[in-house]
Amino acid sequence: MKIKFLLILTFMAFTLLGCSQSANDEPNKQEEVKEEILDKTKLLPIGTVVKLTKVDKSVMIYGYNQIQLSTNKQYDYIGVPYPEGNISPDYNVFFNRNMIEDVLHNGYVTDEDKKIREEADREENTY
Template structure:
């Protein structure tokens, strides 16, 4: 399945278009305060993780080139994913 078709779970590591570093997703439907723009995901560089807010990566699912590792899936995630569809 194309990564742009389904909400990916927290902890998923992805490769983004035109971004050298891999990114780990840690949130959904986030608003970047500086631009007041809403994005599908927020992530941090992997494997470093949270360095500072300056390193947060806001992105939409259409920028995902590859899912390198899929995050944790449980009933709560599946409920959010199903509601989002």
């Protein structure tokens, strides 16, 4: 009975050690991704949370190539305060890629998303 208990205990210990090792590997993957997403020549995915220069609050991107009606100017991105989200149109944040100081979280990426971002980048380059 003691041998079974020791075997089970040993198995659980190795399982837990394996979990902690894979969790420790994760930050390295994040750093690799972060290097890639800081390319300001390409648009970031929807859902990306960024820190902007001269803005205290983090912002989550939810659209590309948007026109601000009050100024009739086009911006690379439209976002909302993070973590609050959409409060009202008065809280929308219009900004260009050169205002991005840091990427705090990369949004969800799919093949469809990549295609839309590439099209939006091409559209931006025609102006």
